[in-house]
Amino acid sequence: MPEPFARTTSRVISIARANIDTDQICPARFLKITDKDGLADALFFDWRFTPDGKRREPVSFIDEPHNAGRQILLVGDNFGAGSSREHAPWALRAWGVRAIVSTGFADIFKGNALKNALLPIIVSAERYAALQALVAAHPDGEWTVDLETEKVTQPDGQTFDFEIDPFARTMILAGTDEIGYVQTRLPAIEAWEATHPTRVETREGVAAK
Amino acid sequence: MASEPGAPAILAIDLHLVHEVTSPQAFTGLRERGLKVRKPGQTVATADHSIPTLDPSLPIVDELARKQLAQIEANCREFGIPFHGKGSPTRGIVHVIGPELGLTQPGMTIVCGDSHTATHGAFGALAFGIGTSEIEMVLATQTLLQRKPRTFKVEVTGRLQPGVGAKDVILALIARIGIGGGTGHVFEYTGDAVRALSMEARMTLCNMSIEGGARAGLVAPDETTFEYLKGRPFAPKGAAWNEAVAGWQKLPTDEGATYDRSIVIDGDALEPMVTYGTNPGMGVPIGGRIPSPADVEPAAREDLERALTYMGLQPGGSIAGQKLDVVFIGSCTNGRIEDMRSAASVLRGRRVAPGLRVLVVPGSQQVKAQAESEGLHEVFRAAGAEWRESGCSMCIAMNGDQLEPGEYGISTSNRNFQGRQGKGGRTFLASPLTAAASAVTGVVTDPRTLPGVAQPVAVSRSAAVEAN
Numbered sequence: 001m002p003e004p005f006a007r008t009t010s011r012v013i014s015i016a017r018a019n020i021d022t023d024q025i026c027p028a029r030f031l032k033i034t035d036k037d038g039l040a041d042a043l044f045f046d047w048r049f050t051p052d053g054k055r056r057e058p059v060s061f062i063d064e065p066h067n068a069g070r071q072i073l074l075v076g077d078n079f080g081a082g083s084s085r086e087h088a089p090w091a092l093r094a095w096g097v098r099a100i101v102s103t104g105f106a107d108i109f110k111g112n113a114l115k116n117a118l119l120p121i122i123v124s125a126e127r128y129a130a131l132q133a134l135v136a137a138h139p140d141g142e143w144t145v146d147l148e149t150e151k152v153t154q155p156d157g158q159t160f161d162f163e164i165d166p167f168a169r170t171m172i173l174a175g176t177d178e179i180g181y182v183q184t185r186l187p188a189i190e191a192w193e194a195t196h197p198t199r200v201e202t203r204e205g206v207a208a209k
Numbered sequence: 210m211a212s213e214p215g216a217p218a219i220l221a222i223d224l225h226l227v228h229e230v231t232s233p234q235a236f237t238g239l240r241e242r243g244l245k246v247r248k249p250g251q252t253v254a255t256a257d258h259s260i261p262t263l264d265p266s267l268p269i270v271d272e273l274a275r276k277q278l279a280q281i282e283a284n285c286r287e288f289g290i291p292f293h294g295k296g297s298p299t300r301g302i303v304h305v306i307g308p309e310l311g312l313t314q315p316g317m318t319i320v321c322g323d324s325h326t327a328t329h330g331a332f333g334a335l336a337f338g339i340g341t342s343e344i345e346m347v348l349a350t351q352t353l354l355q356r357k358p359r360t361f362k363v364e365v366t367g368r369l370q371p372g373v374g375a376k377d378v379i380l381a382l383i384a385r386i387g388i389g390g391g392t393g394h395v396f397e398y399t400g401d402a403v404r405a406l407s408m409e410a411r412m413t414l415c416n417m418s419i420e421g422g423a424r425a426g427l428v429a430p431d432e433t434t435f436e437y438l439k440g441r442p443f444a445p446k447g448a449a450w451n452e453a454v455a456g457w458q459k460l461p462t463d464e465g466a467t468y469d470r471s472i473v474i475d476g477d478a479l480e481p482m483v484t485y486g487t488n489p490g491m492g493v494p495i496g497g498r499i500p501s502p503a504d505v506e507p508a509a510r511e512d513l514e515r516a517l518t519y520m521g522l523q524p525g526g527s528i529a530g531q532k533l534d535v536v537f538i539g540s541c542t543n544g545r546i547e548d549m550r551s552a553a554s555v556l557r558g559r560r561v562a563p564g565l566r567v568l569v570v571p572g573s574q575q576v577k578a579q580a581e582s583e584g585l586h587e588v589f590r591a592a593g594a595e596w597r598e599s600g601c602s603m604c605i606a607m608n609g610d611q612l613e614p615g616e617y618g619i620s621t622s623n624r625n626f627q628g629r630q631g632k633g634g635r636t637f638l639a640s641p642l643t644a645a646a647s648a649v650t651g652v653v654t655d656p657r658t659l660p661g662v663a664q665p666v667a668v669s670r671s672a673a674v675e676a677n
Contacts, residue, residue: 018512019388019488023626028605032259032273034233034280051614051633078389078422081488082626084324085231086340107392107424108324112340167216167354177342179242182219182350189219189352192210199223200312200443202253202291 004175005117007146008098010071013061014135018076022109025080025088039087040094062095071098072143074131078102079120080109089116099145101152103128114168115177119147121162147173210352217354223317225347226303227254227290229281230607231322235345236284248351249289253312256281256294257302259607262570262597265295274608288348301573301599304328304541308412309575311441315430315457320347325541325623327418330427331411332434333460335395337424359469361394361423365402367477372656372663374551375410376543376621376640378402379417380482380492382474388490391423394470397462398428402476408437409547416542417623420489429461483528483653484625484638486516491625493528495643495655501525519627520635521615529653531637535618536567536594536648537630538641540604543621544572546579548641552621553585555645555662556592562651567594568610570602594648606631619647 030042048060061067073092079102080088089112092100099119110120123131134141134154141155147169153159164172171177182189210219225248232254239246246252259274261267269275278295285292293299299306304325307313313329319336320326322344329336343353365378383390396418398411406414411428418426428434435454438444445453480494491513493499499517501524502510517524522531538544538552549571561567569589571577577599580586586596603610604622612618612634621644625636637653642663646656656662 017515018508021488021624021626023624023629027628027632028607029632031230032271032277032607034277035237036234046628046632078392081388081422082324082419082624084322084338084340086234086342089340104389104392106389106422108338108340108419112342115340115342165217165356178354179244179346179349181216182346182352182354185219186350189210189221189350192221196221198248198251199314199317201250202224202312202443203250203289204443 002117002175002177005098005172006148007144008071009142009144010069010098011140012072012074012135012143013067013070014074014132015061016076016132019078019081020075021082022080022085022088023082026085026091028083031085031087036090036094039091042087043091043095066140069096071096072145073097073100074135075100075102077104078106079104080106080113082106084108084112086112086116089113089118093118101128101131114165114172117172119145119164119172121145121152123160123162127160217356220318220353220355222320222347222351222353223251224307224312224319225252225351226307226319226321226326227252227281227344228258228303228321228323229256229260229277230258231341232284232344233277233280235322235341235348236288238345239288239348242349244349246288246290246348249291251351252290252348253307254281254285254290254292255300255303255306257599258601258605260295260600261608262600262602262610265598271609298574298578301575302541302544302601304412304416305544305572305576305599308332308408309441309573311438311444314438314444314453315434316460320353324419325416327424327426328412328416328541330415330418330425331408332438333427333430333457335425335427338419358424359394361391361396362468362471363396363398363474364400364471365398365474365476366400367402367475368405369402369476369479372481372642373479374640374642375406375413377479377482378474378476379414379420380484380489380638381479382472383417383421383490384482384492385474386421386472386490388420388488389422391418391421394423396421396423396426397468398426400476403428404431407547408433409545412545413542417489420623430457431461481640481643481655481657483643484636485520485522485528486513487519487625487627488516489623489625489638491516492638495529495653497528499524499526499528528637529655531653532617533565533619533647533651533653534616535612536561536565536644537570537603537618537620537622538568538644539570539572539602540622541572541601542604542623543641544570544576544599546576548621549576549580549585550583551641552645553588555642555649555656555659556594557588559592559649561593561648565648565651567592567648568597568603569594570597570610571599573599592648603630605629606634612636619644619653
C-alpha cells in the first residue's frame, strides 16, 4: 500500500525538451522484469549510456552529482507520450521524483503517475517559460510542491496554484488506492451486472492451452 | 454505471486482454491483497511481447524473457484465466487475436495493458490502454474509474488512390495534428474513405490513435463489421447473432452529433507516407523532403534538430532513396493477413536487395497459418526474406529481434522513438506496400514506382461520379 503524500521541498531538474516518450524514460528492454526492482537504474538509460554501455561524455543530467536527490522535474510539453508502461512512473519514483511540472502530459502516463503518487502539475506556456528562466537563474533554489493546498512555492517566494484531479488528490493524501474504494461499492456493481449480461465468455469457444 | 459527486464514474469492462509484460506486478498485487480475478471469463491472456519468433522448439535464451513467459502461464493457471500461449494455434499479438477470435465486438468496453488497445475501436468498441495499477483494478473488480473524454471527429473524404492505405491515412493525420494533438480526446474516424476500408485496414487506422495522443479511436460499426465477425469462434451464433446485429446497428453516432474538435482530411490527395524523425508525427509524403529546422516554428526547431541528428539525415533531402539495412513487416499495426498479402504482392517474383535483412512476422499463429495456406511464406522466402513465428518482434525489440546501433530500418510498426527498435536503431515508419517495395530496392521507395505495383489508375471525372 502506498504511503500518504502531501508535500515535498526540493531543487528542480530542468529537461527543456518536448514529447519525451516512455521509451526514453524507461527503454523497453527493461520491461522483462516481473517485479519493480532495479528501475531507478533504467531511468533515461539510453540518454546516460552509449549503445555499447559506456557512460556518455559529458554525463547526462541524471548522473550529475548535484542533481542527485532532486524530486521535481520541469519538462517540455506532452511528457510521457507513447507506451502505457507503468514502468515509466515506477522508474521516476524509484529514482526519487515526486512531482513533474509541464504544459501537458500524455493521458495514459498522467493516469499511471497519479496512481503512484507522482504529481503531474500542468502550467500554462507562459508560466512554463517563466519557470524555466527562474530555474536557469537559480539552479539551486528550493521549491515546495504542496498537494494539500495545491500550491507551488518558488525559490523567490512567489507561489502559483495547480490542480490535481480531486479524486486522485484525496487518494494520494490518504495513501489509499482505488481498488479499496471500488470494492466497497461491489453491491451496486453486482446489481448493475444483474441487468447487463456479460458479452463474451472467454473460457468457451476455442480451447486455449 | 454509478457516478458519485466528485468521483470518476465506475466503468464496467466487457473484455480484459492480458499479456506477459505489463501484468506480472498486477497479479502480485492481487496475491498481496488476497484477491481473486473477479471475472476470469471476461479475461483472456496471450504471450506476444517478449516471445521469440524463431523456431519454437528452440529454448528461450534470454533468461528474463523465459521467466516472464513462465510467469504469465503460471498466473493464468492460478487465477483461472484462459491462456493462448506458446504452442497454441490461437496465440498471437493480443490486438490481432482479439478480433480474429471474435472476442472483440461492437459496443464493448475493452482494456489491455498496452497503448495499442485502440485497435479494437475499429469495431465500434471503446477500447483503450491502461497501466499495471489499472490492470490490477480490472482483474480485481472488472471495472475502472474513468472520467469522460472529449470527442474528436476525423473525417477522411473521397477515395484513397492505389498504393495508399490506412497506414498512410493515420501517418498523415498525426503529421497534421502532432503526437499530442488528440490528448484528452477519443477519435471517431468517419467519411467515405473510412467507410470503404476493410476491417483490417480500420484496425490499422484505430491502432495508431495513441500516436496522435488519443487513448481510443473508433469507427462506427456497419455491414463490413458484421460481415467480418460472422462465424468467428466467440461471435454470437444463431438467434443471438441476429439480436446482436440489431443492437449493433443502433450504435453509430446520431446524424448531426457535435464533437469537441474535428478535422477533415482529403483522402483523394493522400500519398504513401514515411516518417523521417523520432516520433510518429514526423512524417512526410514519400515524394516529399525532410524538413529543415529553419522551416518550422521555433518551438519545434530543437525537437527537429535533435531528431535529424539521431537519424543522421540531411535537412531538405528527399526521404525516398534513403539507404536501409533492415525491413520489418509485422506488428499489431500491420501484421494481419491483408498486410501479408500486400507485402507479398510486391515481393512475388522479386528479390530483396543484396545485404538487406528482411523480417516478415505474422501478427498471430492464425495469420501465419492462413498465409502459409496461400503460399505467401514461399513468396517471402523465395524473395530472400525471413518468415517467422508470430509476435510483437522488432516493433518493441524485447525478444531478440532488433536493429543494431546506427542501422536504418523501414518498419510497418507504430513507433520510431529513439531506440524503440533496438539501442541506437533508426526507424522509418511506412505501410506494408512501401516497406516491401523498399525491400526490393534497399532504399526508401515509393511502391508506385515499381512495375505492376499499385499503379495509379487515372480516375476520370465520369468514373468518380459513377462511383458516387
